[in-house]
Structure formats: structure tokens, C-alpha cells
Amino acid sequence: MMAAGGCWLLVLGAAGLVFGLPPVRWMQAAPGDPGMNTLMGLAEREYNAASGREELYRAMRMRDLRKQLVSGIRYEFTVFLGRTLCRKGDEELLGNCPLHSLSALMEIECKFSMFVLPWVNETKVVEQTCSQEGHIEETSEPSSSKQEEPSMKAEAEMLETLSLFKDFVTTYNKKYKDTEEALMRLQIFAQNLKKAKEIQEKDQGTAEYGVTKFSDLTEEEFRTLYLNPLLSSQPPRPMKMAPTPTDPPPAEWDWRDHGAVTEVKNQGMCGSCWAFSVTGNIEGQWFLKKKSLVSLSEQELVDCDVVDQACGGGLPSNAYQAIEKLGGLESEQDYSYLGHKERCSFSTNKVSAFINSSVEIPKDETEIAAWLAQNGPISIALNAFAMQFYHKGISHPFRILCNPWMIDHAVLLVGYGVRDGKPFWAIKNSWGKDWGEQGYYYLYRGTGACGMNTMCSSAVID
CATH class of the missing domain: 3.10.450.10 (Nuclear Transport Factor 2; Chain: A,)
Incomplete structure (x- = not known):
């Protein structure tokens, strides 16, 4: 030897x-x-x-x-x-x-x-x-x-880490400025392999965690670049409560099967998840009212919402109000996403959708399911604790690890059901199709996992 x-x-x-x-x-x-x-x-x-x-x-x-x-x-x-x-x-x-x-x-x-x-x-x-x-x-x-x-x-672990990092660099076309940065990222990557393994061992669902395109980022870098700290640090704008549905929810429902959901988008290195969550909701509402599915502009909100902080984060409740004041949203095609704040160039002549008001949706998960099935996809926020290394399956972190009062990411709730005997929520994310299950996150349903039921809302179109 x-x-x-x-x-x-x-x-x-x-x-x-x-x-x-x-x-x-x-x-x-x-x-x-x-x-x-x-x-x-x-x-x-x-x-x-x-x-x-x-x-x-x-x-x-x-x-x-x-x-x-x-x-x-x-x-x-x-x-x-x-x-x-x-x-x-x-x-x-x-x-x-x-x-x-x-x-x-x-x-x-x-x-x-x-x-x-x-x-x-x-x-x-x-x-x-x-x-x-x-x-x-x-x-x-x-x-x-x-x-x-x-x-x-130990030797085998080292060689495996080197091999995984090489595949990671190739798969995600990572570029580092010099050897020192590359080796620093290798060290972070190795630490994250251990974190993903710990999350895997503690998960109560069927999720698989491991190497993702975020595996060379520290937790602080990930939070700064992709999450939204304002969701837990600022109270949402008060909205009237949505009426509670009288009919029980069906056993399962998915708005993707009914044409109300656009393709998965990518917010890039910008904390604009709040804008993607809101536009996704309005896309669904517009489809249900007008029978037309239009991809709407997140960049308009990043540029023109003067209450929220663009890539620094924002609240869905503020975004609804900004859209009402502006007079609507342009389409993605007319006002394309750049991933950083620019001067507002909104034109009322190019409005593709508008809203009349917005409502808060009750926190009870049975009522959330019933409202979703009857009224369309819902803007929600959650704690993204387990999402940096998520691959697939139904994520179910322990409550103490994914506490509901530390929400930091806004997403779109599009459906629910049962898989492998476990109830789940189907969640459209905004990190591109090369993350999760083709851009989707599946979270355990019934326990308020990761605070997913704490900030649910929707636009209203008369």
C-alpha cells in the first residue's frame, strides 16, 4: 500500500x-x-x-x-x-x-x-x-x-468527493476565476455533501437530497442570492379574508392538468421570488376568468413596485397593491425578465392582465385545498430549509429544523394529492427546470410543514 x-x-x-x-x-x-x-x-x-x-x-x-x-x-x-x-x-x-x-x-x-x-x-x-x-x-x-x-x-470518500465535484462543475458549467476560488468551492461542496446527508437522514418523507446547482454555495450565500428575508421580517399588508369554501376538497387536484399554469421560470441570482409567486397566481386567475393563459412579467414588478425591494425581497401583499396602482401587468414577451432592477418602463397600452383586489386565504390546510381546487393556484411562502439540496420526492423535514416562523421563499401552490401513501402539496418554484422535479417541489401535506400555510393569498379578478 x-x-x-x-x-x-x-x-x-x-x-x-x-x-x-x-x-x-x-x-x-x-x-x-x-x-x-x-x-x-x-x-x-x-x-x-x-x-x-x-x-x-x-x-x-x-x-x-x-x-x-x-x-x-x-x-x-x-x-x-x-x-x-x-x-x-x-x-x-x-x-x-x-x-x-x-x-x-x-x-x-x-x-x-x-x-x-x-x-x-x-x-x-x-x-x-x-x-x-x-x-x-x-x-x-x-x-x-x-x-x-x-x-x-477516508481515501475512498476523498476520491468520491473529487469525482462528484468534477461532475458538478461539468453539469452546471461552473466557472471560477482562479485555482484558489475553485478549491474554496470544493471545500464548500464537500461540506454541503455532509449537510445534504444529514438532511436526508432526518427527513420523514420520501425526498432525496444531494448535489444540486447550489452545492458550491454557503448557506449565507444561498440565502442572500436566492431567498427573501423580508417575508419573515416584515408584516404583510392587511387583506380581507377569502370566503371559506362550503364544499369539501376533492381527493386530489392539479391545475397543471387543467391548463392554468405556465412553464417553470428562473429568477436567477435575484431575490425576486415574491414577484414570480404573484404573477403565477395572476396567470391562473386570468386563465380561469378569461380562458387565456398568458405568461406575465415579473420584471415589471422588480422595476416598478416602489414598496418592495426588487432583488432584495418583497411581499406578495405589496405586489398585488402595486399591480392595482400600475393598472395591470404586461406580458413576459413585452416586458422580459432581466434578473436585476432597471428603470420602470411599464406601458398601460401593453397591459395583458389586471386585477381588482386581493385576499388572504385561511391557514387550515383542508380549506386551502378546497379553495385551490375551486379557485386556482395560490401564492404561498415557506421556509426553504430543505430546498438547497432537494432532488425529488416528498420533503418532510422535522418542524424544529424547518420552523414555520422563519419563512424566506415565495412560491406557487398548484395542486395536491397522495404519492406512496404520503399526502403532498405540489409547488411550482422559480429556480428553473434543472432544479427539483423539473422545477417543482413536493412538500408533505397536513402538518403545516415549513410554514407553507402561514402566508397564503390570491389576486381577485371580477
Whole structure:
């Protein structure tokens, strides 16, 4: 079997070749590099663990620190250790241990080569060579605690991560500005694989989670670029309550089967989900009243709704009011989506649909189903906790993980039914067809999952 250091050098060094990146370079660390203290602590611990001496040694200073960004960070450095008056068993006191009076003459020089793997919070010592009492002592064999040869399982996981990232970059045509950014995205990707696995293990439904086009984004980046924080931070504009349907809902219903839903759209890197949710609702209402399905303009709302914040988020209740004041919505064809705010260029001569008012829909899910079946698709908002890594199936996160008071994404409720014995809501999203089930999200029905019943509304067309 290949030696531990050789194996990691091969796997990590090959990362650049796998992703078509230029060769990685060694970089000298600047004085005061924040990683120095951590590395000195690691060197101190590793030396004392591997040493056969009873006395403990403390790291005094470092020189020649350089690093190389691979799929982790490889460090090489020299550290000088001084003998203390503490002995094995006193490791917790080492920082305050007095030095031996002749420590300057007993100083030990060690050269280390280490790999730091941030996404697994692990450090692997490849080589440790120390001078001792006038001769060189080779201690390159790992200590029993942290320097053991990587297991076959760890090697397999690393290779699988590299392979998945390569497929991800190819599938979604990802472009990174340089090697450093690409390797940073690889680290985030590896962390997200673990998150997706945790969500999968905790899901109570039939959903499958894994690699999506958002897998190289941190949670904060994802929220900033694609979600809508205003939904939970601002109260919605008061609207009158919609009449409660008197007839019970049918066992299942889907407005896609009845021609009331346009194709899945893509909001891009813009927090304009609120506009897509509202236009989707109005498209359905217009179809039911006028027997004509027209794709309506979200860009008009991004540009012309002066109450909401364009790509910074907005509320459906405000959007309805803005549409009433403007006099209607133009078609997607006449006022195309750009994914960023521009000067308002709305023309009353090009209005393709208008509304008269808007209503709030009750929070009871049976009533929501009945209203939807009778009146058309509904604008809703929910907590998008499980959506970054969603592939398919019926998502059913634990309530504590997907709490209903932290809604951050507006979508369109188009139907409901039962699949594999589990009741679901069919939800049209606005992240394109290359996400979820052809752009759709299926969420467990009956428990108010992820707050989907907390902000339901519709336009009214007389």
C-alpha cells in the first residue's frame, strides 16, 4: 500500500488535474499569519505524543512557513521547541509551564509537513523530522492519535468527493476565476455533501437530497442570492379574508392538468421570488376568468413596485397593491425578465392582465385545498430549509429544523394529492427546470410543514 503521505499527495495534488485547473503553487506565509499559532500548537502536541521523553516540550517560535492550496491546505514549516519542567500527564498545564534553565541549549528543531482538511476538521501529519541532542531523529511515522495512515474509507470518500465535484462543475458549467476560488468551492461542496446527508437522514418523507446547482454555495450565500428575508421580517399588508369554501376538497387536484399554469421560470441570482409567486397566481386567475393563459412579467414588478425591494425581497401583499396602482401587468414577451432592477418602463397600452383586489386565504390546510381546487393556484411562502439540496420526492423535514416562523421563499401552490401513501402539496418554484422535479417541489401535506400555510393569498379578478 502507498505510504500515507504519498497517498494524500497523489489524491490532493491531482485535484488540479481533475478540475482542469493550473498547477498549485507554494506560497510563503506572511509574518503574523493567523494559522501560525494553531500550527505551533499542533507541532507541540505531535512532538510530545511521539517523543519517548518524560519531559514536555513547548513550541517557542516558527520559521519558513509556506502553504499550498490543494483540496485542503498543505503546510510545511520549521518549529523550535524548548524543554519545560512539566512532565507527561501535565499537557493541560503546558502553556504555563516554566522552561528549564538550560532550555536554550536543549532546544529541538523540527520540520513538519501537514495537511489540514477543513471540511472534516482533521489534520494529517505527513512528515515530522526533529534534531535531538546533536543528531537527527526521524519521527516520520505517525503518532497513534492523529497521524495514522488514512483509512481506505477516508481515501475512498476523498476520491468520491473529487469525482462528484468534477461532475458538478461539468453539469452546471461552473466557472471560477482562479485555482484558489475553485478549491474554496470544493471545500464548500464537500461540506454541503455532509449537510445534504444529514438532511436526508432526518427527513420523514420520501425526498432525496444531494448535489444540486447550489452545492458550491454557503448557506449565507444561498440565502442572500436566492431567498427573501423580508417575508419573515416584515408584516404583510392587511387583506380581507377569502370566503371559506362550503364544499369539501376533492381527493386530489392539479391545475397543471387543467391548463392554468405556465412553464417553470428562473429568477436567477435575484431575490425576486415574491414577484414570480404573484404573477403565477395572476396567470391562473386570468386563465380561469378569461380562458387565456398568458405568461406575465415579473420584471415589471422588480422595476416598478416602489414598496418592495426588487432583488432584495418583497411581499406578495405589496405586489398585488402595486399591480392595482400600475393598472395591470404586461406580458413576459413585452416586458422580459432581466434578473436585476432597471428603470420602470411599464406601458398601460401593453397591459395583458389586471386585477381588482386581493385576499388572504385561511391557514387550515383542508380549506386551502378546497379553495385551490375551486379557485386556482395560490401564492404561498415557506421556509426553504430543505430546498438547497432537494432532488425529488416528498420533503418532510422535522418542524424544529424547518420552523414555520422563519419563512424566506415565495412560491406557487398548484395542486395536491397522495404519492406512496404520503399526502403532498405540489409547488411550482422559480429556480428553473434543472432544479427539483423539473422545477417543482413536493412538500408533505397536513402538518403545516415549513410554514407553507402561514402566508397564503390570491389576486381577485371580477
